[in-house]
Amino acid sequence: MPVPPPTEPALASALALARERPAELSVSDLADHAGYSPFHFSRLFTRHAGIGPGQYLTALRIDTAKRLLLTDDEAVIEVATAVGFTSLSSFTRRFRETVGVPPAQLRRLAERISDTPPRPFSLLRPGTGTVHAEIELPPAFSPRGDASIWVGWYPHPAPIGLPHSGTLISGSSTVQLPLRPGAPFLLGFAVPMHADAWDQLAPSAPMVAVHPLPLTQPEQVTLRFTLPEMTRPPLLTALPSLCRR
Numbered sequence: 001m002p003v004p005p006p007t008e009p010a011l012a013s014a015l016a017l018a019r020e021r022p023a024e025l026s027v028s029d030l031a032d033h034a035g036y037s038p039f040h041f042s043r044l045f046t047r048h049a050g051i052g053p054g055q056y057l058t059a060l061r062i063d064t065a066k067r068l069l070l071t072d073d074e075a076v077i078e079v080a081t082a083v084g085f086t087s088l089s090s091f092t093r094r095f096r097e098t099v100g101v102p103p104a105q106l107r108r109l110a111e112r113i114s115d116t117p118p119r120p121f122s123l124l125r126p127g128t129g130t131v132h133a134e135i136e137l138p139p140a141f142s143p144r145g146d147a148s149i150w151v152g153w154y155p156h157p158a159p160i161g162l163p164h165s166g167t168l169i170s171g172s173s174t175v176q177l178p179l180r181p182g183a184p185f186l187l188g189f190a191v192p193m194h195a196d197a198w199d200q201l202a203p204s205a206p207m208v209a210v211h212p213l214p215l216t217q218p219e220q221v222t223l224r225f226t227l228p229e230m231t232r233p234p235l236l237t238a239l240p241s242l243c244r245r
Contacts, residue, residue, distance in 0.1 A: 010034040011044055018053070022060035023084035027053045049233065050157035056233055059160055061085070062098050063234035066202045069106050076103045098161055098236040106238060110197040118148070118200070122167040127178030129218035135173045136224045137190060141207055148200075149190045151175050151223065153183040157210055158233045163187075184214035188223045189235055201238045208232070 014034040018025060030053055031041035045053040061083040068079045080091035080103075096102050101109055137147060152166020164183035169175055177186070188209035191199050199206075207225035215221065 008034075008044075010036075011041075011048070014041070014045075018057055019060060022057050022064065023082065025057065027057070030057075051160055051233065055160055058094065059098070059158075059233040059236060062095055062236050063202070065091070065095060065103065066099065066106065066236070066238075069103055070110055070198060070202055079103065099238050100162055101238055106201065109238060110201055113200055114197045118168065120148075120168050120170050123152075123163075123165055124167055124178055125165045125180065127165075127180055129179045131177050131179060131186065131215055131218060132220045133175050133177065133186065133188075134220070134222045135169075135175065135188070136222055137207060138225070141190070141225070142192065145173075146170055147190045147192055147207075148195070149188060149225075151177065151186065151188045151209075153177065153180040154185045154187050155183045157185045157187075157214075159187055159189070159235050159237060160233060162237060179215065179218070184216050186211040186215055186221070186223065188225060190225050203235060206235055208235070 011034055014030045017033055018030055027042065028038050030045075031038040034041055036044065042052055042054075045056070049056055051059075065079050065083045068074065068082060069076075072079075074082075076092070077088050080088050083091075085091035085094075092102055099106065133151060135149060135151075137149075141147060148168060148170050150166060150168050152163035154163055155161070164180045165177070167175060167177070189203070190207040190209075191203050195203070206228070208228045209223040209225045211221055211223060
């Protein structure tokens, strides 16, 4: 079960520091800042965030890289260096694994969806049993009910890596998803239907939903979408890229 936000100021401060300087810091640096051994810090961090501090730092670096690629025309190797990677091949592999496309292709994807926003699509795979999810969005976020909503299965309670299965919907308040062994966490993200390419590919404040418990058997649940806590990992997957998988 997810742990509430940290009450220890030192851990909260380490999380804030990670977001400020992800390219410069290591797990040991964060542990030193919090006043813990790396082992104890990693245990506390993982209990709170659902992923380890190393994964969290990498997620922040990839998120920064996405934004640099979409706003600057620097070469990919320069972007990789700017976010703390010393190997272009390692950066490209990690970027593709978590975002869904190679770094250079993200720029081309932005150009494509500027003209043609992604339409609803499904990557749902057969499973043993179905989860029925009720979608709850703040009324002011989508007054016409046309928000673009992704709901998918992840192996962690955080959007690290590509989803194992999922669907992009619009105009519906319910969705049915076959269970996915090995990916029991149901996560959702919502952006306005007419969001620009930037908000589709690197949303700064998407509405997010995370079911608090792993789901391993058929049931009916509610996904409540809210603005994310500052300590949650960023949304890395370029959702429009998934429709081409």
